[in-house]
Amino acid sequence: MADSNPRTSTRNWKRRWRILSRVLNERLVVWLLPILVIGTGGLLLLLSHQIDALYREMALQGASLQAHTIEEVRQIYASEVVDRLKKLDIHATHDYASQERAVPLPATLTIEIGERLSKVRAGAHVRLFSEFPFPHRSERKLDLFEQEALTHMRVSTDNTFWRIENYQGRPSIRLALADRMEKQNCVDCHNSHPDSPKRDWKLNDMRGVLEVIRPLDQNVATTHAALLYTINGAVMAYGFGLLGMLLLLQRVHRTSQKLRQTEARTRAIVGNAADGIITFDQHLRIEEFNAAAEAMFGVTAAVVGGQSVMDWIVDGDRRLRDFVYHKLMNDDDSSSGVRDSSEVRVSAKSLLCEVEGRRKDGSTFPMSLSVGIVRWREQMRFTGIVRDLSDQKRTEAALEQERSVIQELMLNLTEAVYIYFKDEQSRFLRVNSALAKKLGVKEPQDAIGKTDQEFFPDDYARHAFRDEL
Structure with missing residues (x-):
């Protein structure tokens, strides 16, 4: 018989996979716990980031809505109020309070709205700043955020610049919105105003920047409370789930240990048995081949694995094939169909006969063959016990x-x-x-x-x- 077999490589890979699976199962409890902990921590971290991003987005939307609302009010005031009052000889000025026939400039109105909002909500501000401030506001110094906002809007078409930072000791969102002169009457007004620092304004020039500052203390507290509630709920859920998983894994581990011990005892018994023991499937492919069988046939289990058991019986004795076929066609444990003769006994449970075995070197020898049936996971397996009858003969x-x-x-x-x-x-x-x-x-x-x-x-x-x- 040849040593090589096309199924040998597949057989070896299956054995390696079984060994790897066994190692993984043995280490499952040790590995799964840190994986679950890391996974839970990662999930909670992701949840925290998602909530943080949500509250940032909500803060940005609120500040943006406030800025655009103030901008719309200012534009309506400029076009629908100031322009009409000019016809009534009522002019707009920054010091309107000291004059009888005067109203505040749109920019002045915006500043005063911001001051009143600051009184209603501490830490909230609405401001206007520009590269070309009016003389009465030229002494105001711009902070780093305002300088960066002007630089950004000067080189970019994006009219919005925002950031969340501590302002006056409180976490706040600062949003800057470009104030561009989109109407000709606005351009004419700034070019003709006696206090205007610049007289060559054009349409869509950025006259200044509207800044909205909103404290996030309450938002942060609400978000943190929601986050804490969510995390506590998630931790409790994962805790109970992890506890249940650990109990289940402990039970599985104990069962696996018992199975491994039983398997080890069985392998020890089979491996040290004096008789040859061969297991094969319903297609007569060899699966197990103990040491006694190796010595009897002069071949290793690695070589015969996957080969047909009929290859090692002289002339492929049909009694074994008939027995397997009979069991597959009549899968029951009844005692019907018993056939006896001087050479063979075939029943619903076993086959006993004498056959001629073939060794690796081609020599033959008489042997007794006893085949029993093992059912495993709804599959039928056959166990053959062989004994060399040469000495007996x-x-x-x-x-x-x-x-x-x-x-x-x-x-x-x-x-x-x-x-x-x-x-x-x-x-x-x-x-x-x-x-x-x-x-x-x-x-x-x-x-x-x-x-x-x-x-x-x-x-x-x-x-x-x-x-x-």
């Missing part, structure tokens, strides 16, 4: 030869030679023809079971019995 042949020699001696020796065999009670087991004639019986078998006392005087019989002892 040689012993039987030697005994038969001895019997033939003795028979010839007992039949052909002269009448002067008496041959007999007795048991422990001095009863004849076998006598030759000469002794039968001496005893006075017609045939040698007539003396079987009798003693000397039935043929000779008592003194002679007792003397003969003592000699035999």
Whole structure:
């Protein structure tokens, strides 16, 4: 038989996968706990980031809505109020409070709205700043955020710049909205105003920036409370889930240990069994091949794995194939269908017969084959126990030869030679023809079971019995 087999590589890979799976199962509890903890921590961290992003987005939307609302009010005031009042000889100025026929400039109105909002909500501000401030506001210094906002809007078409930072010791969102001159009357007003710092304004020029500052203390507190509530709920849920998982894994681990111990004992028994043990599937493919079978056939389990068990039986004895086919077609445990003969016994449970085995080197030997059925996970497996009958056959042949020699001696020796065999009670087991004639019986078998006392005087019989002892 050849050592190589196309199924050997697949068989080896399956064994390696089983070993890897066993190692993974043994380490499952150790590995799964940190994985669950890390996964839970990662999920909570992601949740925290999502909530943080949500509250930032909500803060941005609120500040943006406020800024656009103020901007719309200012534009409506400029176009619908200030322009009409000019016709009534009422002018707009920053110091309108000291004049009778005057109203605040749109920018002044915006600043005063911001001041009133600051009184209603501490920390909230609405401001206007520009690269070209009016003379009465030229002394105001811009902070870093305002400088960055002007730089951003000067080089970008994006009219919005925002950031969340601490402002006056409180977490706040600061949003800057570009104030562009989109109407010609606005451009004309700024170019003609006596206090205007610049007289060459054009449409869509950025006159200044509207800034909205909104404290986030309440938002942060609400968000943190929601986050804490969510985290606590998630931790409790994961805690109970983890506890249940650990209990389940502990139970599975104990069961797995028992199974491994049982498997180890079974493998030890099978591996050290004096008889060869071969397991194969319904397609007669070899799955297990113990050490005794390896020695018997002169081949290793790695080589025969996946091969047909019929390859190792002379002439592919059909009795084994018929037995397997019978079991597949009649999958029950009943005792029906029992067939007996001098060579084979096939029942619903087992097969027992003598076959000729084939070794790796091609030599053959007589062996007994006993096949039983094992059901595992709704699949049928077969276990064959094989025993080398070579020594037994040689012993039987030697005994038969001895019997033939003795028979010839007992039949052909002269009448002067008496041959007999007795048991422990001095009863004849076998006598030759000469002794039968001496005893006075017609045939040698007539003396079987009798003693000397039935043929000779008592003194002679007792003397003969003592000699035999």
